[in-house]
Amino acid sequence: MSTATIVSLPDQSTARIPRMNFMTKENGLLSWLLTGDHKRIAMLYLVSITFFFFIGGALAGLIRLELLTPQSDLMATDTYNKVFSMHGIIMIFFFLVPSVPATIGNFLIPIMVGAKDLALPKINLLSWYLYMAAGMLGLYAMATGGVDTGWTFTTPLSTHYLNTNVVTTGLAIFIAGFSSIFTGLNFIVTIHKMRCPGMTWFRLPLFVWSNYAASILMVLGTPVLAITLVLVVLERVAGIGVFDPTKGGDPLLFQHLFWFYSHPAVYIMILPGMGVISETVSTFSRKRVFGYTAVAFSSVAIAVFGFFVWAHHMFIMGISNYSMLVFSLLTMLVAVPSAIKIFNWAFTLYKGSITFETPMLYSFGFMGLFTIGGLTGVFLASSGTDIHLTETYFIVAHFHFVMVGGMLMAFLAGVHFWWPKMTGRMYPEKISQLAALITFIGFNFTFFPQFILGTLGMPRRYATYPPEFQVLNVFSTAGATILGVGYLLPILYLTWSLKYGEIAGDNPWQATGLEWQIQSPPLTENFPAIPIMDHEAYDYEWLEGQKEKVASV
Amino acid sequence: MSDSQVVVHGAAEGAHHEHLPYQRHHFETYAQQSDATNFAMWLFLLTEVMFFGGLFTAYLIFRNWYYPAFVEASHQLDIRWGTANTAVLIISSFTMAMGVWCAEMKKQAGLVLCLVLTFILGLGFLGIKTIEYSEKIEKHHVPGFHYSIQSFVNPSSDPEVHAKNPEDKPLAYDMARHTEIYFFLYFAMTGMHALHMIIGIVLLGFMIIRARAGAYTTGHVTYVENFGLYWHFVDIIWIYLFPLLYLISRH
C-alpha cells in the first residue's frame, strides 16, 4: 500500500468513472430542467451561482477602477452609486447566501445523513427556479437603468427620493428570499426525518450541523426580509406612510425590520462555510475534529444568538443607551462561539498527519482571514469605537474579510474538496495551489488597506474622496487585480479538469464520511441500499479497518 | 423530534421492498414520508408566522403611539361583518377538519362535501371582505389614494358611524392624519391574509377535483392533512386580526 501522498491510493491506477452515475442516468435538457435529483440541482446551482459571481465581480472591478483616482472621473456619481448597489445585491443575495448551501449542501446533505434525496425534491427544484427567476429579474432591473439604493435600500431614500428600479429589484430579492427559505426548510426536514439507521445527531458530520444552523436562520429570518420588502414597495408605490415621519410613520422601523433579517443573513452566509472548514481540516489532518461537541453547539449558538444582535447596525442612529448596552453585550457573546471554532480547528492539527492540498490551503487562508475579520467585528461591537468606525471603509474591510477572506475561501475549499466526488475527476493540484496563493495575496492587498482608510475616516459609498486617501486606494485596486486573476484561474482549470482531470476513484482523500464510501460521481439514488451507521463521525480508525478489509480481499 | 426511522431491511442487498404507489422513492417507508411532509408543513407555517410578524410589530408600535387615532379609525369597521367573517372562518376550519377525518376514514363522498363546504365558506369570507373594502374605497379611506380624514376631524359628516359611536370626539388634525397609518395596517394585514385565503381556495379547488377522482381516500391523506394545517393557520391569523383591528376599544 502506497503511503507517499494522500492522493495516490490503492485503487487510483485502476479507477474509472462508473458508467452509471447521476450525470449519465438520463440525458437531454428536460431531464436536467425537470430533475428531482438533489445532485443535479446542485450542479444547476453551481453554474448559475458562478455566473452571478462573475457579474458581481465585474462590478467590483468597476468600483476599484473608479477609486483609483480621487475624482469621479471614470463614471458619473449616479452610475457609481448603481454599480456598488448592484455589486452588493448580487454578491449577497445571488452569490453568498446560496453559495455553499445550494451547491455543496444540496449535493451532500442527503448523502451525509444516509438518505437517497432531500425530503422535498420538487421544492428543491422550485427553489432553483425561483432563484433563476429572481436572478433574471435582477439582471433586467440592472440592464434597464439599475438601482442605486445601496444593498440596504434605506428608507426614505429608496421609497421617496430615487427614481431607479427599486420595485423590480425589491421583487427580485423577495423571490430570491423564498428560494432561500425553501432550501433551508428542505435541509431541516431532511436532517430531522431522514437520517439512516444508527445516524444519531452526534454522528453527523459537522458540515451537517453548520448547515442545519444556517437553515434555521434562513427559515426564520428571511420572511422578515420579505415583509420588509413588501412594505418598502407599498410605501414607494402607494405612499402609505409607514416609514414617512410627516405622515406619522417611522424611518427607524425600517431599520429594525431590515436588520432583523440582515444580521442573521451574515450568519446564513458564513455558517455553511465553517462547515466546509470542519470537513477539510479534519480530512487533511486525518483526525477527528478537536472538540466535536463544542463545534456543533457553537454552530447552533451562533444561529440563536445571531437573532438578538441586529441593532448593533444602529448604534449611532438614535437608539437609546440602554438598547445599545443590550445589543453590544449580546454581540460580544455571539463572537465567542466563532473564536471557539477557530481554536478547535487549529487544535485539530495537533498530532495529526497533515498534507497541504488546495482545500487545506484555502482552509488555512480562511482561518487567518476570518480571525482578522471576526476580531475587527469586535471593534464594531464595542459601541465606543463603533462611533468612529461605523459607516467608513473599516466596515467595508470587516465584512469583506469575513465574507471574501472567510466565506469565499471556504466555498472554494469545498468546491475543490468535493470536486472529485461530484465529477469523478481530480482538479490539477499545482495550478490550484498557485491560484489559492494568488487569491490570498491579492485579497490581503485589496482589503487590508481599507481598514486603515476606515480608521482615517474615509466614508463608504463615496465615488470621490479627499486626495490624501489615494495611496491606500491605489494599493487596494492593485490587490483587486491580483485577486481577479486568482478567481479566474479556477474557472479555467476546473472546466479543463472535467475532460482531462485524473480519475478520482471513490475516496481520493481517504476521508471518512458516507459520501466517500460511494462511487464518484454518485448514483442517482446515492446508495444502492440505505446504509447503517455503526461508527462515529471522523472515525479514522474505522477507515483503517476498512482499508485492511479491502487490501486483504 | 423522533430519531431516524428504524428501517427493517437496512442494508440488505437486492431486496426490493414493497411500497405503496404513492410513496416517493427517496423515502424508506410511507410513515417516514408523511412524517417528513407534515414536519415540513409545520416549519413552513412557522415561516409564515415570521412573515406576518413584521406587520404585527408595526401594528404594536403605531397603536402604542397613536392610540386615539386607532380607536376612532377602528370604529369605521363594521363589527357585524367582522364577527360574521370570524364565524365563517371558524366554521370553515371545522368543515376542513371534518374533511381530514373523512379522508382518514376513506369516506370519499364525505370528503368531497366537506371540501366543497370549506370552499364555499372561504369564498363567503372573501365576499364579505370585498363588501368591507368597497366601503372603505367609497369613503376614501385607502392610504395613498386620495385619503380623506374628514370622518375623523368632523365625525358628524359620517352619520352612519357617528350614530354607532356617539362618544367619538373630533380628532385634532395631526392625530387624524395618523388614521392613515391604521388603515395602511388594516389593508396590509387583511390583504396579506386575504391573499393567503385566495391561495388556499385555489388549492381547495384543485383538491376537490382530485378528491372526486378518489386521490385522497386510498390511504394517502398527507396532502389533505397538510392543507388542513395551512387552512387552520390562516384561520388563526384572522382570530388575531379580528380583535386587533375591530375590537380596539370595545370591552
Added chain:
Amino acid sequence: MSHISPVLWQFLVKWLTNFSLYPPQASTIAPQMDALYFFMVLVSLIGLTIVILIVTAFSIMYRQKKHPIPVQIEGSTMLEATWTIIPLGLFLIMFVWGALIYFRVYTPPANAMNIYVVGKQWMWKAEHPGGQHEINSLHIPTGRAVQLTIISQDVFHSFSIPAFRVKREAIPGRYTTVWFEATTPGTYHLFCTQYCGTDHSHMIGDVVVLTPDDYKRWLAGSTSGASLAQNGERLFASLSCAACHNTRPDARGPSLANVYGSKLTLASGQSQLADEAFIRDAILNPSQHITQGYAPIMPTYQGQISEDGVIALVEYIKQLNSDYRIQQTTNTTTLLPESEGGKATPAGQKPAGQGMVKQ
C-alpha cells in the same frame, strides 16, 4: 538616490510625509477612543499571532512526512474552557470600556453650547444661536463643549468628524445630538457617511477650529443679521402662535415662559421633560403633547414650516424666561437686529408677518 525615477521619488515622499494610520486627535474624546482602539489592535494582533503560531507550528511538526500516524483526540474540556473564557473576558472588557466612551460621547454636559445642524441632499447647514449660518462648514472654538443638535430634512444622513471621533445620524423627523470639545485649532474633514443619493460623496466640508479669540471675531464678522431666537420670534408672531400662547389669564394655550427644561405634566397624566425634541414634536404633532388642563385644539404646523423654522422657534422658546418677554413679542412684530433683548416700541404697532411665513 539618483537612480530612483522622479515619479517614484515624488510618490514616496508624498506617501511618507502624509502617511498616518489614524486621524489627528483634535478633541478631548479622541485620545480616549484611540486608547480603546489601540487596546483592541493589540489584543487582535496577539490573538492573530497565537492562531497563526499554533497553525504554523502544528503544520510543521505534524506534517505527514514527519508524523505519518495521526493520534485521534476527542478534545479537551480544559482547553475549551480556556479559549471560551479568555476571549469572553477580553470582549467584555471591550464592551464595558466601549460603553463608557459611548455614554460620554452622547451625554452632553450641561454647559455645552448648542449648534443646530440640518442635513439635506446634499449639504450641511449649521446654524449658530447667534444667527450665523454656514453651509458645509462648522466654526467652533477650542476649549468649549459644543453640542450639535442634528436633523435631516429629507433622507438619512450622517454627520461625521473623524478628527473628533464623533459621528451621529441625521434622521428625518427627530433630533439627534452629539457633543465634543475641540482641543487643537486647525481645519478638519467633515463627511456625510450615510449613503443619501447622487451627491453623497460631495456632502463634505470643513470643521474650522479656532482659538476662543478668533472664534469671537468670526462670530462677529459672519453674523447674517438676526439671531436664531430673533428669527424664531418673527415666526412666532407671523404664525400667530401668540393667539393662544400669550400671558392672558384666559389663554387657550399654556404660557411658554420657562417651559424649556421644565417637567411638564401632559394631558395623559405622563410627566415629560420639555427639551428641544419635545418642543419640536409639540409644534408638529401637538395632539400628543397637550399640557394637562388645556383643550387639544392646537393645530399642527406640519408642512407649513421647515426644519430651519422649527429650529428658530425652538431657540426662541428656549430663551423665553418671563411673561414680559412674551408680552414684548405680542406687541412687537418686527425686531431690529441691533436691539438686544428687544425693547417694546409702543409707537410702532406694525402689522404682523410682513409676508414672512417660512424661513
